[in-house]
Amino acid sequence: MIWTIFLLFQAVLLYFLLTHRSRSKNDPPLDKGVIPWLGHALEFGKDASKFLDRMKQKHGDIFTVRAAGRYVTVLLDPHSYDTVINDSESLDFTRYAQVLMERIFNLRLPHHQPANVSAIMKKHFTGVNLAALNSTMSRHLQASLKTEMPQNQKDWKEQGLFNLSYSLLFKAGYLSLFGGEQNNNSTDPSSIYEEYKKFDGLLTKMARGTLKPEEKRTAQSVRQRLWEFLAPAGLTQDSESSPWLHAYRTLLQEHGANEETQKKAVLMQLWATQGNVGPAAFWLLGYLLTNPEALTAVKKEFSGISPMETSETSLLDRPVNTPVFDSVLEETLRLTAAPFITREVVHEKTLHMADGQQYLLRKGDRVCLFPFNSPQMDPEIHHEPQKYKYDRFLNKDGSVKRDFYKGGRRLKYYTMPWGAGINGCVGKKFAINTIRQFVYMVLTNYDLELSDPNSQLPEVNANRYGFGMLQPERDLLVRYRPRNSH
Numbered sequence: 001m002i003w004t005i006f007l008l009f010q011a012v013l014l015y016f017l018l019t020h021r022s023r024s025k026n027d028p029p030l031d032k033g034v035i036p037w038l039g040h041a042l043e044f045g046k047d048a049s050k051f052l053d054r055m056k057q058k059h060g061d062i063f064t065v066r067a068a069g070r071y072v073t074v075l076l077d078p079h080s081y082d083t084v085i086n087d088s089e090s091l092d093f094t095r096y097a098q099v100l101m102e103r104i105f106n107l108r109l110p111h112h113q114p115a116n117v118s119a120i121m122k123k124h125f126t127g128v129n130l131a132a133l134n135s136t137m138s139r140h141l142q143a144s145l146k147t148e149m150p151q152n153q154k155d156w157k158e159q160g161l162f163n164l165s166y167s168l169l170f171k172a173g174y175l176s177l178f179g180g181e182q183n184n185n186s187t188d189p190s191s192i193y194e195e196y197k198k199f200d201g202l203l204t205k206m207a208r209g210t211l212k213p214e215e216k217r218t219a220q221s222v223r224q225r226l227w228e229f230l231a232p233a234g235l236t237q238d239s240e241s242s243p244w245l246h247a248y249r250t251l252l253q254e255h256g257a258n259e260e261t262q263k264k265a266v267l268m269q270l271w272a273t274q275g276n277v278g279p280a281a282f283w284l285l286g287y288l289l290t291n292p293e294a295l296t297a298v299k300k301e302f303s304g305i306s307p308m309e310t311s312e313t314s315l316l317d318r319p320v321n322t323p324v325f326d327s328v329l330e331e332t333l334r335l336t337a338a339p340f341i342t343r344e345v346v347h348e349k350t351l352h353m354a355d356g357q358q359y360l361l362r363k364g365d366r367v368c369l370f371p372f373n374s375p376q377m378d379p380e381i382h383h384e385p386q387k388y389k390y391d392r393f394l395n396k397d398g399s400v401k402r403d404f405y406k407g408g409r410r411l412k413y414y415t416m417p418w419g420a421g422i423n424g425c426v427g428k429k430f431a432i433n434t435i436r437q438f439v440y441m442v443l444t445n446y447d448l449e450l451s452d453p454n455s456q457l458p459e460v461n462a463n464r465y466g467f468g469m470l471q472p473e474r475d476l477l478v479r480y481r482p483r484n485s486h
């Protein structure tokens with residue numbers, strides 16, 4: 001009896017310790033949810049966009065929620081985003097990134113110096129080096145396209161657009177950055193893609209720590225195979241991978257990372273560089289195919305660059321002006337890019353909102369921006385935000401539209417698919433060039449259409465909110481044939 005009372009007392013005490021946090025005067029509204037410790041974790045993970053919308057209706061543009069023992073302050077006012085993005089002193093990027101690194105890639109980097117990694121990335125993915133990389137990518141894209149969508153094929157071929165876009169761009173990207181010449185390399189990019197796809201499918205559960213035992217075993221074995229595939233990538237200067245990867249591996253070695261750790265880090269880079277481009281290209285083509293007016297406008301713009309019939313030329317090797325395509329891409333990403341921008345509060349901070357309110361951010365909490373809900377899907381900023389309007393980012397005279405407003409004030413951030421500030425996407429230009437090149441090659445060399453002219457774009461997989469580009473719940477069947485075959 002005495003033990004029962006003692007255990008009961010311990011349980012009540014533990015519950016109190018785990019759940020006790022009350023809102024003080026300067027704190028943002030606090031919503032702990034009803035489940036002790038877990039708080040809102042389940043609803044948050046199931047469909048973050050819907051959950052954060054519900055919280056916004058209840059509390060406004062800033063609130064703190066409890067999720068799996070952590071307190072996360074969510075900020076949804078784009079006018080106030082810079083106060084978070086520009087403060088790397090009090091709000092740390094790397095701590096949460098390291099948590100994810102460990103959960104997803106089983107990776108712990110010794111003497112991790114993100115600034116050095118970032119500097120190498122910048123050097124190789126911008127400026128003069130970008131031009132060389134674009135050329136390599138263009139070559140691999142053409143080769144992959146010829147293999148996967150042969151020019152001598154006479155009849156229509158049917159395939160899922162998501163798998164087609166993702167696999168093609170993955171293989172070309174892998175060969176450009178990690179592999180080398182197709183067939184000349186011991187590891188076939190198709191085998192890597194097959195394993196990578198399984199890994200990508202389990203990624204959100206790995207990040208949340210919600211894998212079932214069977215999935216855990218699959219994740220472990222898929223990771224193991226990918227590590228082995230990637231082991232030689234970038235090891236030597238004359239290896240067939242890119243100068244960037246070699247520089248990255250050298251840096252890891254200088255920082256004392258052993259071979260095991262290096263392989264894991266290379267897998268992380270494979271995901272960072274390949275995880276978003278394929279899905280983005282899928283949505284872009286999917287929106288074009290379901291919006292004939294947009295497709296015609298893009299084709300017209302492309303035909304002005306070089307005649308449709310003879311378009312083998314690379315778009316990446318020379319500067320081109322494609323405002324219609326740029327607007328199409330911006331609109332696609334507005335609807336389908338949904339990263340969380342998360343920071344850990346390492347020093348207590350007073351957050352000054354644009355409306356003059358001030359809130360205290362507590363040390364040890366996390367701060368999260370979710371630009372997908374605002375600005376991207378905010379009806380005050382974008383009229384009919386659920387609707388795809390290919391020319392949303394074009395002025396009447398055809399120039400780029402940059403004027404968007406909220407609360408009567410012009411916005412700095414009216415869409416944020418690439419993040420922002422010093423931790424924003426380093427690969428942005430490379431990604432844009434690649435997607436444009438891919439879409440150009442497909443639309444100019446092939447007839448591409450929906451298998452069922454009445455089909456709609458699939459719903460998004462709501463589990464993936466927060467992890468960069470969204471993915472569809474199911475694939476979209478399309479058919480294609482080379483333009484010169486009939």
Ligand code: HEM
Nearest residue numbers: 272273276277280339341417418419423424425426427431
């Ligand atoms: C459509 C394609 C892409 C999208 C939408 C995208 C989006 C993003 C976003 C939102 C972030 C910032 C995350 C944050 O602030 O926490 C990011 C970071 C990053 N991206 Fe991309 N990305 C894309 C393609 C690429 C490509 C092709 C590369 C490289 C070749 C790349 C390399 C990186 C790297 C290295 C970072 C981390 C920067 C850092 O840690 O400071 N991305 N990306």
